[in-house]
Structure formats: structure tokens, C-alpha cells
Amino acid sequence: MKALVARDYGPLEDLVVEEMPVPVPGPGQLLVRTEAAALNPADTALITGAMRDVLPVGHPFIPGVDTAGIVVAVGEGVTRFAVGDPVLAWNGIPSGTLAEFAIVGDGPGTGHRPAALDPVRAAALPTATLTGAALLDAAEVKPGGTLLIVGASGGIGSFLVQMAVQAGVRVLATGRAEDEEYLRGLGAHEFIDYRDAAVAAQTRRLVPGGVDAVIDLALAGPALAGSAAAVRSGGLVVSPKGGPDLFDGGVTGVYTGVTRPEGRLEGFATQAAEGRLQVPIAAEYPFADVRQAVIDFPRRHLLGKAIVVFPPIEAE
Numbered sequence: 650m651k652a653l654v655a656r657d658y659g660p661l662e663d664l665v666v667e668e669m670p671v672p673v674p675g676p677g678q679l680l681v682r683t684e685a686a687a688l689n690p691a692d693t694a695l696i697t698g699a700m701r702d703v704l705p706v707g708h709p710f711i712p713g714v715d716t717a718g719i720v721v722a723v724g725e726g727v728t729r730f731a732v733g734d735p736v737l738a739w740n741g742i743p744s745g746t747l748a749e750f751a752i753v754g755d756g757p758g759t760g761h762r763p764a765a766l767d768p769v770r771a772a773a774l775p776t777a778t779l780t781g782a783a784l785l786d787a788a789e790v791k792p793g794g795t796l797l798i799v800g801a802s803g804g805i806g807s808f809l810v811q812m813a814v815q816a817g818v819r820v821l822a823t824g825r826a827e828d829e830e831y832l833r834g835l836g837a838h839e840f841i842d843y844r845d846a847a848v849a850a851q852t853r854r855l856v857p858g859g860v861d862a863v864i865d866l867a868l869a870g871p872a873l874a875g876s877a878a879a880v881r882s883g884g885l886v887v888s889p890k891g892g893p894d895l896f897d898g899g900v901t902g903v904y905t906g907v908t909r910p911e912g913r914l915e916g917f918a919t920q921a922a923e924g925r926l927q928v929p930i931a932a933e934y935p936f937a938d939v940r941q942a943v944i945d946f947p948r949r950h951l952l953g954k955a956i957v958v959f960p961p962i963e964a965e
């Protein structure tokens with residue numbers, strides 16, 4: 650099979666597309682013929698080695714964690730899926746979904762893809778929706794409460810804005826000035842241009858007592874103090890990266906990442922199929938351009954997800 654391969658840690662430009670053996674599904678695993686795969690910031694960090702201290706990978710390394718495709722083989726003990734099923738999956742790190750075939754687990758990180766959900770939109774969902782939902786859970790904002798989302802226009806943020814609005818929360822979303830219409834189209838009640846003035850000051854003009862929580866998808870470590878200044882005493886700063894446990898003004902830091910509760914991914918797939926969840930696709934690349942897609946990814950301003958699309962199976 651053809652796969653995007655990193656032969657060692659290094660710059661994205663060192664990636665190559667080459668022939669690799671088709672993996673064989675073990676017990677509790679499925680072999681999926683990839684139709685579409687999403688790009689995520691973790692992919693580039695794993696390739697360059699930026700995360701090697703916490704998440705080392707072996708080489709040759711095939712990046713990619715999100716996939717949508719068709720089951721072509723099942724391992725021993727798999728009962729929920731059969732050959733021919735369309736699926737979508739988040740399979741943990743590392744997964745190797747930027748390849749014509751990939752292994753995924755027969756667990757809650759894999760879901761049946763509804764017929765009304767095309768592979769491109771299905772591939773956009775796993776990491777972004779599962780992480781967004783975990784962060785929203787951690788933020789503990791009640792209906793009628795206020796939530797600031799920093800980094801709202803990106804992969805996770807584009808879903809998180811919608812989830813929070815669905816939960817009855819008043820959402821303040823940051824973006825570039827030109828992103829206001831996009832973010833309001835996702836349901837954001839208030840827009841904050843993060844490049845104009847300090848986000849906390851702008852937030853407090855809109856919510857003078859401070860918001861109940863901020864979910865910050867952009868900053869990490871001590872830099873989160875700037876976002877914490879937008880939060881009321883007793884409120885939370887939630888981040889998928891990491892930072893201080895406590896901030897000035899009685900604000901607590903909470904750090905969490907992607908989780909796979911039973912049925913959650915399939916729930917988002919159903920919502921997307923029924924048009925209750927918008928799936929913003931910012932960029933689509935054919936698999937022939939996968940190397941360039943990954944090189945471009947960290948440099949582009951993307952509203953939503955970037956997807957690599959594989960040639961249709963019947964065309965082979």
C-alpha cells in the first residue's frame with residue numbers, strides 16, 4: 650500500500666510517500682481501506698519529534714489518527730463490525746491513517762458511518778469532536794452560563810462552539826477579524842478579535858464579572874494567565890495542553906484531552922448526518938498531494954478541518 654512515511658524525526662519536508670506492507674488486523678482489530686483522513690496538530694508534532702519526550706514513535710512512522718473508510722478485514726473476536734461496513738475512527742497515537750489501509754480498534758473510538766455522512770465529513774469528526782466534548786465536560790458550565798473559547802475557528806473550536814451553544818451556554822468566541830461571520834454562523838453569541846486587544850479585557854467589557862470558564866485551544870503553560878484573567882473567581886481555565894493548577898483571582902486550571910465514551914463518536918456522526926452539527930471543511934487535498942498537505946498544515950489559517958481524500962476504491 651502507499652503511505653506517508655517519516656523515516657526519522659525531522660522537518661516535514663523530509664516526509665516521503667512510499668510502499669509499505671498492508672497491516673494485518675489482530676484480535677479485536679479491523680483493517681480499514683481509507684477513504685479520507687483528517688490532519689491534526691499532533692500529526693506534525695509526532696513527525697518532527699516535538700512531542701518525543703511524552704509520545705515517542707517508532708520509525709518508519711506513518712502519521713494520522715483520524716480516519717473514515719470501509720472495513721476490509723476483521724480480526725478474531727470482532728462482532729460489532731463486518732467486512733464492507735463504512736466506519737469512522739480515532740484510534741489513538743500512533744495510528745497510521747495517512748495510508749491506503751489502517752488498523753483501528755473494535756472499541757468506542759470506532760463508529761459506524763451513517764449513509765448520509767460522506768467520508769470527508771466523517772474523517773473530520775473523531776479527534777476534534779471527542780476532544781471538544783471532553784473539554785466542554787471539564788468546563789462544567791451550566792445552561793445560561795458563559796464560556797470563552799480561545800482558538801474557536803480551528804479544528805476543535807469549530808465543533809466546540811456548536812456543542813456549547815447546543816448545551817444552552819452563552820459562547821464568546823475568538824478569531825481573526827475576518828472570521829466573525831464564520832463563528833457567528835456556528836452559533837457564537839459574541840465575537841472577540843484576538844489580534845485587536847487583550848482577549849481578557851474585551852471579554853470583561855461583554856461580561857463584566859468574568860466568564861464562568863475559558864477553554865483555551867491556542868495557548869499553554871504560563872501564557873494561559875492571560876485567558877484566566879477573563880474568568881470570574883471560582884471559575885475554570887480548561888486546556889488540552891497543560892499549565893498552572895491555579896491562577897490569580899481564584900481561577901483553577903483543568904487539563905484534559907481526547908476521550909472515547911461509549912456511543913459518543915457515533916452520536917456526533919448521527920448529528921452530522923442529520924444536519925444538526927455543521928462539519929466545516931477548510932481544505933481538501935487528494936492523497937497524491939498528502940506530503941504537501943502536511944507541510945502546509947501548520948502554516949495555513951484554516952476555518953475547520955483539513956482532510957486528505959483517497960481515490961475511490963472502485964477506481965483502482
Ligand SMILES: NC(=O)c1ccc[n+]([C@@H]2O[C@H](COP(=O)([O-])OP(=O)(O)OC[C@H]3O[C@@H](n4cnc5c(N)ncnc54)[C@H](OP(=O)(O)O)[C@@H]3O)[C@@H](O)[C@H]2O)c1
Pocket residue numbers: 689690691776777780799800801802803804805806823824825843866867868889890905906907949950951953
Ligand atoms: N490533549 C489532547 O488529547 C488533544 C487532542 C486534540 C488536540 N489537542 C491540542 O489542542 C490544540 C487545538 O487543536 P485544534 O485541532 O483545534 O488546532 P487548530 O485547528 O490548529 O486550531 C488552533 C486555533 O488556535 C488559534 N490561535 C492560534 N494562536 C492564537 C492566539 N495567540 N490567540 C488566539 N487564538 C489563537 C488558531 O487561529 P488562527 O488560524 O487565527 O491562527 C486556530 O483557530 C492543539 O494544540 C492540539 O495539539 C490536544
